[in-house]
Amino acid sequence: MAKQVDLGAHLKRHFGFDTFKGNQEDVINNVLKGNDTFVLMPTGGGKSLCYQLPALILPGTAIIISPLIALMKNQVDAMRNFSEDNGIAHFLNSSLTKTAINQVKEDILDGKTKLLYVAPESLTKEENIEFLKQVDISFYAVDEAHCISEWGHDFRPEYRRIRPIISEIGESPLMALTATATPKVQHDIQKNLGMLDAMVFKSSFNRPNLFYEVRPKVHPSKEIIKILKNNVGKSGIIYCLSRKKVEELAETLVVNGIKALPYHAGMDASTRAKNQDAFLMEETDVIVATIAFGMGIDKPDVRIVMHYDIPKSLEGYYQETGRAGRDGGEGRCIAFYSYKDIQKLEKFMQGKPLAEQEIGKQLLLETVSYAESSICRRKTLLHYFGEKYTEENCETCDNCVNPKEEFEAKDSVVKVLKTIIEFKERFKSDHIINILIGNNNTAIKSYKHNEHPLFGSGDEFDDKHWNAVIRQSLVRGFIIKDIETYGLLHISKKGHEFLKKPESIMMTKDHDFDTIEEDTHTGGTAAVDNNLFSMLKDLRKNLSKKLNLPPFVIFQDPSLEAMSTYYPITIEELQNIPGVGTGKANRFGKDFVKLIASHVEENEIDRPMDMVVKSVANKSKMKISIIQSIDRQMPLDEIASSKGMEMDDLVKELESIVYSGTRVNIDYYIDQVMDEDIRDDIFYYFKEEAETDEIGAALDELGEDSYSEEDIRLVRIKFISEVGN
Template structure:
């Protein structure tokens, strides 16, 4: 198949003028009956790599996807573009399931989405062997690997499906895979000399920010208040914390909801659908709120607790800004949290698994504690080496201010020693700042020589100093003994004044954050808001997520170019022939009416 018809289908069905990097290469490999492994970031256009050849082929493409919600969103988007697609799952009644199977058998269906569990059922495999299947696409393929962070047994068995369908090309797709995971996917799926396409892992529209975790609930609530109704996700390490934070945000008047595996299925589904349909602005969640989020206009992702690997962090932050518009990824980082995670990993009985997880978490810690461009650290982990700083992370936008911290370090180290190396950071800070607390007095610590030595500086300042001393290896935080601070041998030369120590001013207030829903200034914001409202009314009437009608980047483009006829509307990215027929007229009318109202004062002047 030549590039011309591929481009024609791309424009007419998907409404795109050009392929993104790598898409055409992968599609042509599939059309040559070759296996493929596709590594593209979230929002990078992975799904098009199997959707477009499916549309052009004669048979059915089987897509293996982990969650019903993800299948449904993709099917709704395809159907809105006039593509014959369906998802086979237990949420359908027997008659609906039978109808889909008959359509797939007759060649009337172009794409059929199923779970890995269904794909591995014997009766289903026997049906596949009788159908005209042209391709098997496996989404979220990192789940196949034993090193993938969302390992699921049925994914690991998909190699057996390959044995049952040896003549078919298989395509594995994922947003995150290090070298070990990549090799594992190829081996477990029995991919034969696959075309391996690795796109850049860089998501330049995402601003990466790390803030010292000081008063985390206040920090989070202040940050979300600045977002003015933008869509966002807050990830937490425990179900209890999810429930607490979601309730706090609701009390603040935020349209927020919690999501975790301890909730009933119907309740989780209600939250997911409400979020996707823009009825809920902020979801506070555990990692259970994961791969099923097909929502392009998430403007921010906050990690309230540090993730266990860079893969998890990348996958979760990648849910922001899938429409290509500016977004933020904020991590609240506390070395104490890191210590707890290390202790949990060390409790794992499997030695090999423990070593891999410790390696992955060490890399995540390095990202949180970096004093150089965050994006370079992130890309380096995925073996994408660059020298030029990104200019769009907290380190680049607001470089750490260094100062001679020798005296501050000596005060902290001396205080840790004076309290017997038996207390945590908060108690050490209380002594330094001269607290009159009852506990401190009962211990007689107001008599120590370090009492009140740091009264001229804030608690946040001293916490920042302590954390840097931990990072530098001068102090350890003993997690097995309630987080008590203890000196290492490296503290001695600093205490004796033999070496000077340069420290960074602590970061506590997200000063670099510019929380705008869209950061570009070249579009008509009033028109954009009106088009969003129109889109929401249409989506609600059709019981669809708003992005199925048009995503935010398409509306932004309309608010730049003001299309007022069918020809100009077709030049807007994301407007194909079917969507033009379904929605074009009403959006053209809205834009025309807006322009007429804008020009009316001129006619009367």
């Protein structure tokens, strides 16, 4: 064993540090003694050093089993920077040529290589097993060890095969390292690696410099742009669940003047590596990524981590947010939450084996609980990892900064505990809640629990109330959730004590994300500047006389309302106003932005940030496809049918297209379905008589008996397209 003083000298010599972080020194001493070691250390705690330093001190080569090629390259480059000899660290994986592989093997056999990084897949190859049998192995280190567990957030079946392969190559001390593991996952890792007797070194999961916040998912792209515009030059990572969303969001950020790049497993390796390097070298500020990005990315000054989509598990969330503020500086973690996303994730699970579905659902429920609960975020997170947080107010999460209303919960807690006991601790929280509120669903009926005296005994409250009570009883330790049986509820010793002697207990109401609906009104009249609105109407009136066009052909009222809310002062910004588009902005917009700009200047108006959000394209793929079908003169009813739409929906799409300034020619279809006189009457009405483009006004004027609403809408499309665009 190395002496304490020697360890400090080695640390200084190899890495230039004067002191160890946390329990690094104890971990390294344990490895040097030849003991099996389990290291649970949050991101930024200095896990890598725990195997790097002993590998440099001990004779032989340490085998580091690691899941990602990008991670290995990163680690090998870092080790080579600390040494004069490139042979000191190598990786062995599918990205290497035969010549490179031979060089690696030569350096290992020559005793130059102290650390060899291998992917589990490479470890299983027969030729590699045979080669490693010849090597003097100092110890094995399994990095990102949570990948072993089906209960972890990143389960990889190939990790399950590590133990038998190590046994085949030859026994040496074993290390397992992870930045995130619940007690269940930790046990799973130790059991699978055959290291239940290992010394366990567990650091606190508390990251006091991180600020946790959950926001309702309403206009998330706008929110993200606002946040990034207010933090110019700061490094950020935005996580999305799908590759498609990664591409779309990165593009949206770029057109809004934010330096952003995408990263996901569907991109070719060289582009991925290029984008990752650009982020590390500060050539780009923001990476929009799937969870493929970030494992082992050692960038200390990431200031913002956002989740566009809520993650599949709290472990995943903790791991990803842990990439913020690794230098101890500011780190903001913002997640956008909508229960619809959870339902989507549940749908994706269908078709998987039942046990996997059960595990997935349990992990999702924990995420829902975290998002919807209004108790301290830090308390919830640390409880999940088996750690107690005793502070009343962490002051660094949205729930502590803006506390929710409290209620007296003594009677409710007693009722929940009694119900769990009455039903022999054999049910999950949703079943207990359905009994309390009297929800007569299939599961309740099948157990005949609808005939029990407790059925409906808590119906004075809704399911949200009972959810809040159960969640907070779990965090307070009255109830234990048995993860092995997919979430059955049991009463703890503390819970039994509370039942014997109940006392006053205050709890907070959950967040109600269901009531926050997406705002579909495009104009946003709430903040309309009425002076500007009337000035814009006057301008439109003058322009309509000058061009001999009805005012609504130039811009509709909702578009003027939006201009009076968001104050666009350039043609580019005007294009982003609902119902404007590129064509109209270029044709009619010059005078409008000029008027708005002078109004803003004269009145010293602080323009809202929302305005700067530009969409990537004014026409969706659907719109482009419709326009192409019209160019081929396909009948409109056939276009609707081919797109799986009702005719009414297709007409709406066409209205949206022409009102945004794009010209379409549907004469071929109108001529087929409409009498020439009817077409001309409607066209004349819009050109000469109409004061508004409203269909109701047209029907009143033209007569409902002679003209159908669909005919009027089709001719209005023709009219706007020909006259306005």
